Amino acid sequence: MIPVTKPFLPPREEYKNLVDSIWERQWLTNNGPLVNELELKLKEYLNVPHLLYLSNGTIALQIAIKALELRGEIVTTPFSYVATTSSIVWEGCKPVFVDIDPNTLNLDPTKIEEAITPETTGILATHVYGNPCDVDAIQEIADRHNLKVIYDAAHCFGTKYKGKSIFEYGDVSTTSFHATKLFHTIEGGAVFSKCPEVLKKMSFMRNFGHDGPESFAEIGINGKNSEFHAAMGLVNLKYIEEILAKRKELSEYYDSFLKNVKGRSPQLDSQAEYNFAYYPFVFDSPELMQLCYKKLAVSNINCRRYFYPSLASLHYVNETELPVCNSVVERVLCLPLYHTLTYEEIHMIVRIILRVQNN
Numbered sequence: 001m002i003p004v005t006k007p008f009l010p011p012r013e014e015y016k017n018l019v020d021s022i023w024e025r026q027w028l029t030n031n032g033p034l035v036n037e038l039e040l041k042l043k044e045y046l047n048v049p050h051l052l053y054l055s056n057g058t059i060a061l062q063i064a065i066k067a068l069e070l071r072g073e074i075v076t077t078p079f080s081y082v083a084t085t086s087s088i089v090w091e092g093c094k095p096v097f098v099d100i101d102p103n104t105l106n107l108d109p110t111k112i113e114e115a116i117t118p119e120t121t122g123i124l125a126t127h128v129y130g131n132p133c134d135v136d137a138i139q140e141i142a143d144r145h146n147l148k149v150i151y152d153a154a155h156c157f158g159t160k161y162k163g164k165s166i167f168e169y170g171d172v173s174t175t176s177f178h179a180t181k182l183f184h185t186i187e188g189g190a191v192f193s194k195c196p197e198v199l200k201k202m203s204f205m206r207n208f209g210h211d212g213p214e215s216f217a218e219i220g221i222n223g224k225n226s227e228f229h230a231a232m233g234l235v236n237l238k239y240i241e242e243i244l245a246k247r248k249e250l251s252e253y254y255d256s257f258l259k260n261v262k263g264r265s266p267q268l269d270s271q272a273e274y275n276f277a278y279y280p281f282v283f284d285s286p287e288l289m290q291l292c293y294k295k296l297a298v299s300n301i302n303c304r305r306y307f308y309p310s311l312a313s314l315h316y317v318n319e320t321e322l323p324v325c326n327s328v329v330e331r332v333l334c335l336p337l338y339h340t341l342t343y344e345e346i347h348m349i350v351r352i353i354l355r356v357q358n359n
């Protein structure tokens, strides 16, 4: 079976050594030394001034919305993982969906302004598949309307824009270190912000609001992560360059064959250094996508309709007709991509797709 993704697992001995150190210290969670070390190493690797390590990428979104005090309406994308939308609703806000750009599949900035009302307090956009949004255009609109910007950068570990980490953009940027992500801590996530007050607030919020053993600065939640998760992150971080290079190599191998298939990959921003987090392919027709999806499945090759359905069709939001998104969700597939995928396996996948197309 070829899965759509496989988690990276480091040499067991390396993880075991760190677990042994946890046993010796008997400090399992609550801002332990490995959590601190991971935060430090991630700051160095990403070259960002600050970050807060959290239990997952969904809590990261919820804390970001809460810390920026967003209420009322949040302009957002219909083309993302469900956590982007559910976090908005969970925080008592209303998602207002704007269509996506047909080339990048990110929120289309030219359509944001018409969705802004007196109730709008923020924009929550996803850098889909790790490909940066048009951050300059979005920031310009936000500044003009006095709105906060959150980027769901769950897919973005390693992506840079104009030479700096994509996590540096927006009022708050969030990410996920879930096992399926190219850098992972089994479960995990983080928030990034340039604003010291917002960061401070988020650091209280991730720990029940504590600012001392018996005092509470904010309303909080349990967003902490454990020493065991941090240990996995510390070991995995040693392999990150290898992982990024391998994904690039495999993606380029796919590219060399898929140029003969009726469809295309999302357009990457020319100022971005992409991390090859996924291998999405948008077929020209829903019929071709469905046929390929089924033929690959019977050959035990699992692709994923990532993302399907449109988030603007969820039963708990105001259903919105968005023609570009509605068309893309019917035609897109993420093909298998992980560090141990082989050239032979890619060859087999593209041969099946080409056979379906040419029949």
Ligand SMILES: Cc1ncc(COP(=O)(O)O)c(C=O)c1O
Binding pocket: 056, 057, 058, 059, 080, 081, 083, 084, 126, 152, 154, 155, 175, 176, 177, 178, 188, 189
């Ligand atoms: C775009 C996006 N946002 C948020 C999340 C949620 O992250 P987590 O699974 O760490 O809660 C994911 C996870 O896949 C995601 O893809």
